[in-house]
Amino acid sequence: MLEQISIFLENKPGRLAAVMNVLGKANIDLRAFTIADTTDFGIVRIIAREPEKALAALKENDFTAAANKITGFTIPDHPGEMNKVIEILQAGGVDIEYSYSFMGSRPDEADIAIKTKDNEGTEKLLKSKGIKIIE
Amino acid sequence: MNNEIYMPEIECAPRDEMELLQSYRLCRQIRRVYEKVKPYREKMDAAGIKPEDIRSIKDLSKLPFTVKQDLRNNYPYGMFATPLSEVVRIHASSGTTGKQTVVGYTQNDIEIWSECAARALARVGGTKNDFVHVSYGYGLFTGGLGMHYGAEKLGATTIPASAGNSMRQIQMFQDFGSSIVCMTPSYAISLIELMRENDISKDTLHLKSGLFGAEPWTEEMRREIEDGLGLKAYDIYGLSEISGPSVASECECQNGMHICEDHFIPEIIDPYTMEVLPAGQQGELVFTCITKEAFPLIRYRTRDIATLVYDKCECGRTLVRMLKPQGRTDDMLIIRGVNVFPSQIESALLSVDNKATNYFLVVDRVNNLDTLEVQVELRGDMFGDNVRDVESYKKKLKHAIDSAIGVGVSIRLLEPKSLARSMGKAARVQDNRLIKNKFEKK
Numbered sequence: 001m002l003e004q005i006s007i008f009l010e011n012k013p014g015r016l017a018a019v020m021n022v023l024g025k026a027n028i029d030l031r032a033f034t035i036a037d038t039t040d041f042g043i044v045r046i047i048a049r050e051p052e053k054a055l056a057a058l059k060e061n062d063f064t065a066a067a068n069k070i071t072g073f074t075i076p077d078h079p080g081e082m083n084k085v086i087e088i089l090q091a092g093g094v095d096i097e098y099s100y101s102f103m104g105s106r107p108d109e110a111d112i113a114i115k116t117k118d119n120e121g122t123e124k125l126l127k128s129k130g131i132k133i134i135e
Numbered sequence: 136m137n138n139e140i141y142m143p144e145i146e147c148a149p150r151d152e153m154e155l156l157q158s159y160r161l162c163r164q165i166r167r168v169y170e171k172v173k174p175y176r177e178k179m180d181a182a183g184i185k186p187e188d189i190r191s192i193k194d195l196s197k198l199p200f201t202v203k204q205d206l207r208n209n210y211p212y213g214m215f216a217t218p219l220s221e222v223v224r225i226h227a228s229s230g231t232t233g234k235q236t237v238v239g240y241t242q243n244d245i246e247i248w249s250e251c252a253a254r255a256l257a258r259v260g261g262t263k264n265d266f267v268h269v270s271y272g273y274g275l276f277t278g279g280l281g282m283h284y285g286a287e288k289l290g291a292t293t294i295p296a297s298a299g300n301s302m303r304q305i306q307m308f309q310d311f312g313s314s315i316v317c318m319t320p321s322y323a324i325s326l327i328e329l330m331r332e333n334d335i336s337k338d339t340l341h342l343k344s345g346l347f348g349a350e351p352w353t354e355e356m357r358r359e360i361e362d363g364l365g366l367k368a369y370d371i372y373g374l375s376e377i378s379g380p381s382v383a384s385e386c387e388c389q390n391g392m393h394i395c396e397d398h399f400i401p402e403i404i405d406p407y408t409m410e411v412l413p414a415g416q417q418g419e420l421v422f423t424c425i426t427k428e429a430f431p432l433i434r435y436r437t438r439d440i441a442t443l444v445y446d447k448c449e450c451g452r453t454l455v456r457m458l459k460p461q462g463r464t465d466d467m468l469i470i471r472g473v474n475v476f477p478s479q480i481e482s483a484l485l486s487v488d489n490k491a492t493n494y495f496l497v498v499d500r501v502n503n504l505d506t507l508e509v510q511v512e513l514r515g516d517m518f519g520d521n522v523r524d525v526e527s528y529k530k531k532l533k534h535a536i537d538s539a540i541g542v543g544v545s546i547r548l549l550e551p552k553s554l555a556r557s558m559g560k561a562a563r564v565q566d567n568r569l570i571k572n573k574f575e576k577k
Contacts, residue, residue: 006520008513010550036522041548043522062552064518097521115520 001123002072002113002134003051007044008064011037019044019063026057032102032113047072047102047113070115071122072134077110085112085131092125094118138387138450141257141289142250145397146452150445153453157400158191160425165189165198168431171216174209175201175433192400195423196411200434203236206376211237217429227275228375228474235275238375239429245284247426248378251395252285255384258393258450259344259369261315263290268313270322271349272298277379278349282317285381291315298322301329308340316345317380319472320352320360320368324503327363337365346371348380350472351460351568356503357389370459376432377422383457388449391456398426401455402434403443406464417442419464420457438465466564468498471505475540477563480509483539487531490514493554499567506545509536513548 009015016035023030023046032047048054051067058065075081089096099114111134116122123133140146148156166186168175178199179185188197206214215222223242227235240248256267267286271278279297286293294311296304298318304326307313316323323345330337342364348371360368372392373380382399383392394401402411403418412418420441424431439460447453468475477496484492493512498505509532517528529546536544 004520006518008518008525008548008550010548010553015550038522038526041525043520043525045520059515062550064513064515064551066515066518066520068520 001069001119002047003067004070005046005048005051005055005065005067007058009042009044011040011042022057022061023054026053028054032100034100069119070113071119072111072113073126074104074109074111074132074134077108088126088129094122138260139257141254146454148453150453154192156397157425161192161195162189164425164431168216168433172214174205174214198434200436201432202436206236207234210234215239215429216431217241222429226277226375236376241428244427244429247398248281249284249288252282252381253288255346255371255381256285256289256315258384258386259315259346261289261291265291265314266294266312267291268294268296268316270296270298270304270316270318277375281379281381301326305330305335312341314341314343316342318347319349320347320356321350321471321504323347323360323364337363340365342366344369346384348372350469359503374437376435377424386448386450386452391444391458393452393454393456396455399424401443414443414445417461438463438467440464470498470507470542473542475542479540480536483535484532487535495554496564507542508545508547510547510549512551512554
């Protein structure tokens with residue numbers, strides 16, 4: 001399972017820069033980064049190589065940040081591969097709350113993160129269908 | 136245009152005659168309340184003042200002040216000066232902690248209040264030939280019934296429309312021939328907007344004037360209301376503690392509100408030193424009720440900031456005028472006519488999850504309607520990883536505040552520590568309406 005860190009941000013200029021500044025100074029290596037936005041606030045989600053260190057740095061600088069587990073898996077970087085995963089999830093009755101993709105460990109692979117209600121169950125399901133889970 | 140003066144012998148009385156009348160009534164009132172109202176007796180005893188020390192209005196400043204907390208401490212009937220069997224009506228206004236301020240009236244109090252409201256209607260051209268359309272809320276709020284009784288006293292045809300159901304209000308304007316309206320200025324603005332949306336021309340109405348009060352409004356709104364409804368718009372002032380609407384109101388000169396000072400003696404004090412300030416200086420408005428029987432407040436601090444002008448008005452009245460309230464000395468906000476205290480919002484926030492939350496209030500006026508934005512710092516424990524939870528937390532906050540204060544607010548969530556921790560209570564509010572007012576005063 002992947003450790004994700006979410007950060008609450010007001011929708012105003014300079015806030016994202018402030019987050020990146022903190023992470024940069026703490027020497028945090030980011031693997032994934034995405035923003036969910038509404039009209040007046042946004043949630044930044046990151047996957048870092050050292051999540052505890054990243055979370056500590058953010059909290060120290062008074063950001064509202066929370067850590068949680070999400071499911072990560074690796075698929076071949078090839079048309080139709082994501083479809084296979086979605087079909088498995090659909091057949092298993094699993095709802096995706098949100099999802100994003102990030103740089104694969106190898107050039108011919110893609111890494112995907114998904115958030116579902118029951119991450120453990122989702123991992124088990126995907127594993128049983130031969131999908132490569134990021135541990 | 137000169138409107139007929141309802142009570143010329145009072146409203147145009149020379150200053151020395153008015154002071155004589157006030158002195159007589161004040162001495163009588165002080166003797167009464169000393170005898171009948173324990174809190175007054177205790178305060179006067181503590182200050183070493185006997186009723187016989189009050190011989191004229193010059194002695195008024197010797198008397199202790201009465202503040203809202205006194206009313207709360209003696210809730211509900213502890214400050215009444217007559218047996219409850221003499222009380223024929225109760226009104227109440229919203230309070231900070233759910234406890235309302237309860238006021239009572241004898242038959243004679245209702246008579247006097249009605250007479251004051253009739254004066255106010257006459258000042259804006261009202262006669263028995265008019266159709267007075269009352270769109271203030273009827274109920275515990277004094278607005279509706281106060282103007283209603285005044286209109287009947289005047290002999291006008293009274294239309295007790297109350298507030299709400301706006302399309303029907305406009306229909307009544309058209310069909311019933313309403314000539315004078317009484318409502319909050321913000322409700323007038325919303326009616327004008329509704330007329331615009333429905334392509335209803337002001338020429339289909341027969342309005343000649345209106346009394347607009349219960350909330351602060353600007354000269355810009357006056358122009359907008361006069362233009363939108365095709366009438367002359369006048370300011371009216373009142374508070375339930377003193378009686379209700381028509382403690383003071385404008386005449387055709389639209390240059391300050393004449394106070395019914397034969398019933399309510401006004402003073403302006405410095406809210407910090409408590410010293411009485413000379414005429415023309417701005418300070419906190421204080422009223423003493425010299426004719427009220429059931430609920431006579433003595434030197435009641437209204438918390439409204441105003442100025443008194445004693446020059447004779449061009450309309451012929453000599454009654455002292457108060458210039459529009461210029462704000463408050465406490466933290467009460469008036470949002471769309473509703474009294475709102477920041478402490479109500481604080482306890483509503485607390486009720487959501489039992490944890491103190493840092494907040495800031497921004498009041499504004501957008502398209503002539505008051506808005507209240509509640510900015511709340513999002514605490515770490517209220518945050519997970521998804522938008523839905525944050526949105527539902529926002530909704531919970533909004534619901535709690537809306538139902539606590541009776542006014543719809545918008546919520547803005549802030550990052551922690553965006554609001555300075557050391558801010559005092561006064562700095563919890565930013566009222567942009569005041570900033571705009573100042574700017575408008577050229």
